[in-house]
Amino acid sequence: MNTPPPTQSSSVITYVFRGDLLSTNAAAAQAELSRLMGADDRWKTIVLDLRAARIVDSVGLNLIVSIIRGARPAGRSVRVVVSNQNVRRVLAFTRIDQHAEVVVEEDR
Amino acid sequence: MTPPEARRRLLVVDDDPNSLFIAQRHLLNAGYEVAAAGDFVPALEILEREGTRSFVAVVTDYCMPGGTGLDLLRRVRAMDATLSFVIATAVGEKQLVAESLREGASGFVDKPIQPELLRDSVAKAVQRTIEQRGVQQTVSAARAVGESQLALLGLHTAAVLDRIQIVYLPLSDASGDFVSSFRTAGDRVVILASDVSGHDLTAAYKSLYFHGLARGMIEQGAPIESVFRRFNDMLLRDWNHGGLVETSIAALGVEIEATSGRLAMLNCGFPHPVLSDAGGWAVAQDAVCGSPLGWFEDVPGAITASTAGGVLSFWSDGLEALADRLEVDPLAVAHRLLAPEADREALTCYAEDDIFAVRARLGHGIAPTGPAAVPLLRQVLSGDALARIDDLQAFWERCLRVALPDLDEERLFDVMLGLREAVINGLKHGCHASSERSVVILASWRAASRTLALRIKDDGAGHDFDLGAHEAAAATSLLAEHRGLVLMRNLAGRLDLAERGTQVTMEFSL
Structure with a gap:
């Protein structure tokens, strides 16, 4: 999936997904996120903006989990921003919301 | 059909005796029989007395004291929309001409009348009347056949409603696609479906003929294979001789034993039926499918299956084409169309062929709301x-x-x-x-x-x-x-x- 250029300050990386996070685009997003996170190691928080997502499948969830697992040892945090209630529900019953901050915001 | 004696009979109407006489003479010279009327009311009286079908065209002046030529046209078209009019107007009355044509006049002539122009306009009007009467006759016949089909379907469906759901949506009044169902001896139910090549009235007649023959043979105890072979032989011998395939019929016959749920099925050219079990799960079918009847000598044997509590679903190629167009599984379309309260028009507005779908319960009666799982x-x-x-x-x-x-x-x-x-x-x-x-x-x-x-x-x-x-x-x-x-x-x-x-x-x- 193509994403708009991520925004990055010294402490926060924001990565905006333009649509669903699925098995068919998770690998490309993973590569881009890895590049961003490796480019400057001063970041403390990564924001995964999923407000445009209507559906996140298991491979997409695994991507989020990978980011969480990569961030944790360095004391970094992950914030997931969603607007779709179904996506919010999936994050809840897979208990990802216990490992990352999930923020519900209206769609842009 | 237009009676032969009326093929050349015209009614000429004009309040000016000289103009009426001249027009009458020109048309008599052209070989027509001519009746004459001096105004709107006498013209109407002639048409009502002798019948509009006695004439093949009306030639009328526009301006008359009792009513205009356009008034006459409107009155006559309400009685018989096939009778063509030629209206005579003064030169330059273009607005009247346009209005007359909009109302259905087939032509007009300027006054004073030029003999050749009159003959040409009248010839075209007569031709148009004959064509329209031919179309009307075909439409009437199609309606009659279609009504027969629907009556048969209603009669048959009522007898097997506890077991079978049918939706039948022909595109026109009469269809080459047809499905019928009836009970036979014991607890057997037979469903027959046919799709005759072509979409004209002949196809509808042949389809009905097939169903009548098949029903008669089956009620006399003949198995479905015998019926199909007999009809195949008939098509090859009587209609498709000399290597020319004039008529073919895709046919599907199903015989269900109501108690056991056993079925025998013979498919010659229909889309593959879908058998599903009691859970509504479609079962893979390796059913033998023959060619449509009328193509080749051989007809395959029926296959048998047993799925007590299951459902057999099948449909016409028109439904398959609709599913293709909507890019969905035909099962989904069949389910929607078979639903009692379905908004069928939302789907069938995309249809390009006749559609029917059938769902038959195997083994037990079917609830009014349909089978338990589909x-x-x-x-x-x-x-x-x-x-x-x-x-x-x-x-x-x-x-x-x-x-x-x-x-x-x-x-x-x-x-x-x-x-x-x-x-x-x-x-x-x-x-x-x-x-x-x-x-x-x-x-x-x-x-x-x-x-x-x-x-x-x-x-x-x-x-x-x-x-x-x-x-x-x-x-x-x-x-x-x-x-x-x-x-x-x-x-x-x-x-x-x-x-x-x-x-x-x-x-x-x-």
């Missing part, structure tokens, strides 16, 4: 289809939206995500992305409980594992494995893993 989808995927998963999901979504138009958006999300996960699981772990393997997707609808059931089965080896224990560990330790199963378990009202996990069944309460 199939909505059967799809077989090659094991290497993972790259197409987004397109596949779009296809499933279209199928469900067509079959269940009142589906709640939030539940649709759950269904789509659960199905996607199950299919990805089957393709990746069951098939290992090998094109040698496959995943079968089935959807079943249980109307009474408003439950949509999905079954995804791969032909991999599977493996045993405790999903409940895994789910807790996966959530706590952020394990990546089996997250799809965790999703399915939480999205569906019920999840069942069978055959070492190679068969996943999910139920969604809608």
